[in-house]
Amino acid sequence: MLDELRELYQEVILDHGKNPRNFRRPNKPKREAAGKNPLCGDQLVVYVDVDHNECIVDVSFLGKGCAISIASASLMTEIVKGKSIADAKALLDNFIKMCTTDDFDFKGEDGAEELERLQVLSGVRQFPVRVKCATLAWHALDAAVKGVEEISTE
Amino acid sequence: MINFADHPSNTFDIEKIRSDFPILATEVHGQPFAFLDSAASAQKPRQVIDAISAVYDSGYANVHRGAYQLSEVVTDNYEGARDKVQEFLNAEHRGEIIFTRNATEAINLVAASYARNKLNCGDEIIITEMDHHSNIVPWQLLKAEKDLVLKVVPITDAGELRMDIFEKLLTSRTKLVSVPHISNVLGTVLPVKRIIELAHSSGAAVLVDGCQAVMHESVDVRDLDCDFYAFSGHKLYGPSGIGVLYGKKELLDAMPPYMGGGDMINTVTFEESTWAELPGKFEAGTPAIAQAIGLGAAIDYINDIGLASIAKHEHALLEYTTSRLSAIEGLKIIGTASNKVSVISMTLDCAHPHDMATILDRSGVAIRAGHHCAQPLMDRLGLPATARASFGLYNNQDDADQLCQALETVQEIFG
Numbered sequence: 295m296l297d298e299l300r301e302l303y304q305e306v307i308l309d310h311g312k313n314p315r316n317f318r319r320p321n322k323p324k325r326e327a328a329g330k331n332p333l334c335g336d337q338l339v340v341y342v343d344v345d346h347n348e349c350i351v352d353v354s355f356l357g358k359g360c361a362i363s364i365a366s367a368s369l370m371t372e373i374v375k376g377k378s379i380a381d382a383k384a385l386l387d388n389f390i391k392m393c394t395t396d397d398f399d400f401k402g403e404d405g406a407e408e409l410e411r412l413q414v415l416s417g418v419r420q421f422p423v424r425v426k427c428a429t430l431a432w433h434a435l436d437a438a439v440k441g442v443e444e445i446s447t448e
Numbered sequence: 449m450i451n452f453a454d455h456p457s458n459t460f461d462i463e464k465i466r467s468d469f470p471i472l473a474t475e476v477h478g479q480p481f482a483f484l485d486s487a488a489s490a491q492k493p494r495q496v497i498d499a500i501s502a503v504y505d506s507g508y509a510n511v512h513r514g515a516y517q518l519s520e521v522v523t524d525n526y527e528g529a530r531d532k533v534q535e536f537l538n539a540e541h542r543g544e545i546i547f548t549r550n551a552t553e554a555i556n557l558v559a560a561s562y563a564r565n566k567l568n569c570g571d572e573i574i575i576t577e578m579d580h581h582s583n584i585v586p587w588q589l590l591k592a593e594k595d596l597v598l599k600v601v602p603i604t605d606a607g608e609l610r611m612d613i614f615e616k617l618l619t620s621r622t623k624l625v626s627v628p629h630i631s632n633v634l635g636t637v638l639p640v641k642r643i644i645e646l647a648h649s650s651g652a653a654v655l656v657d658g659c660q661a662v663m664h665e666s667v668d669v670r671d672l673d674c675d676f677y678a679f680s681g682h683k684l685y686g687p688s689g690i691g692v693l694y695g696k697k698e699l700l701d702a703m704p705p706y707m708g709g710g711d712m713i714n715t716v717t718f719e720e721s722t723w724a725e726l727p728g729k730f731e732a733g734t735p736a737i738a739q740a741i742g743l744g745a746a747i748d749y750i751n752d753i754g755l756a757s758i759a760k761h762e763h764a765l766l767e768y769t770t771s772r773l774s775a776i777e778g779l780k781i782i783g784t785a786s787n788k789v790s791v792i793s794m795t796l797d798c799a800h801p802h803d804m805a806t807i808l809d810r811s812g813v814a815i816r817a818g819h820h821c822a823q824p825l826m827d828r829l830g831l832p833a834t835a836r837a838s839f840g841l842y843n844n845q846d847d848a849d850q851l852c853q854a855l856e857t858v859q860e861i862f863g
Contacts, residue, residue: 295811298810302806303803303862308862333818334819334833335818335833359802359832360803361803424802424806
């Protein structure tokens with residue numbers, strides 16, 4: 295029982311959950327979107343700045359949520375900064391696969407290095423109701439980039 | 449008031465009771481199942497499961513229609529369940545008991561049929577900060593439609609209603625007061641009798657949302673003198689899909705139908721229709737037949753044990769669990785009203801309620817984590833969520849111990 299829980303709550307998650315990176319609202323947010331998980335009350339806002347080359351030059355977030363949702367948002371901000379929107383979207387798709395598919399092999403995929411870092415979150419596979427927590431910030435980022443103001447996991 | 453505790457057959461044998469609930473013998477993640485989420489929906493005893501099975505095995509047909517024996521038997525059983533509810537609530541007339549899908553539908557019925565016709569622009573409805581969304585949203589919908597005023601009675605930090613403010617909010621424009629009997633988040637028992645007295649003296653009708661009350665204490669609608677009382681069957685150890693609206697006969701008689709259809713009419717022509725007598729007027733269409741009969745069986749089950757015995761058992765558990773939880777460092781109990789039932793909301797310094805719930809689940813402990821359909825209350829408390837452990841008649845000290853041990857695991861991981 296504890297092993298499975300330790301797999302879910304790895305040190306990296308606990309660290310990012312307690313001390314989230316890029317946990318701020320920019321002075322003048324360019325694009326933003328709120329992500330809500332009405333079931334458990336998690337809510338966060340992702341801020342993103344995209345340059346004329348469709349490249350993410352800054353990304354940050356604020357919000358309240360469980361360790362999984364906050365850690366995932368924090369890791370996301372570190373990972374997607376500097377990426378193109380297309381690369382970030384591809385990463386999101388593969389990240390969702392990683393969180394929901396048992397034998398997902400990301401080694402040959404684009405962004406394999408980033409996915410390896412995100413693997414700490416793949417423990418949610420064993421906890422289906424927590425997949426929404428892990429992917430909340432990513433869906434909000436996707437919405438912000440598209441200009442959608444709010445998404446809900448319901 | 450009917451005092452079931454005086455019934456000679458009343459004994460509280462927790463082991464016997466636990467054995468009545470087949471699901472309690474199952475294991476979850478290899479652990480004994482400590483089910484502490486009865487406030488969301490309660491488990492069902494064998495007696496209820498059997499009563500429902502029996503309907504489909506040997507006693508099923510539509511009600512109120514058939515000219516054959518089986519339909520008459522089913523109709524008798526369905527209407528017999530209504531008699532049981534009538535006695536359970538000590539209502540004066542059986543027609544005052546309307547079967548609905550759940551308490552939510554019962555509240556919406558009052559909003560759509562009573563309040564929509566009685567209240568006019570500028571009239572006031574009073575609710576509380578402790579209300580479940582089901583006693584907020586129907587009034588908001590009506591407020592928008594009729595340009596009403598919705599007032600909210602605040603609570604103290606302990607989770608008790610500010611009666612002083614309630615008295616001030618009551619005006620001659622207040623036409624309806626709608627309050628929970630017991631808070632689903634805080635476990636607070638509201639002084640509904642006093643609320644009803646005050647509201648009546650000011651000319652307002654009162655709806656009591658009894659969802660969290662009927663399984664914890666005996667309710668006497670005549671003693672309370674409430675105008676409407678709503679509850680759901682599934683929280684009373686009965687099936688889901690069946691709820692009850694009690695309403696005073698003179699009010700229900702004066703109200704227009706809520707839904708139109710079969711069973712709720714007297715005569716129908718293309719020009720006009722006339723309505724059936726109570727309770728039929730409010731029960732359009734084929735009702736939840738087996739569910740109503742199942743609810744009747746749940747009431748029989750509760751009566752056999754006795755609500756006074758149940759309350760005593762649950763209160764002892766509440767005290768035991770509260771004292772054990774209070775010893776856990778960093779744990780805060782949300783809702784410390786002097787009069788409360790065995791519903792314990794809590795937060796831990798080190799972990800979010802959702803993370804607590806996941807770890808507790810792996811330890812075999814089922815609790816609810818989230819806003820409990822009471823987002824405005826969460827805002828008032830300044831919390832995004834709480835973890836809630838709620839105890840029913842079948843819970844025991846082992847469940848409380850398992851909860852506390854699992855909370856230690858949370859601290860081990862997050863500490």
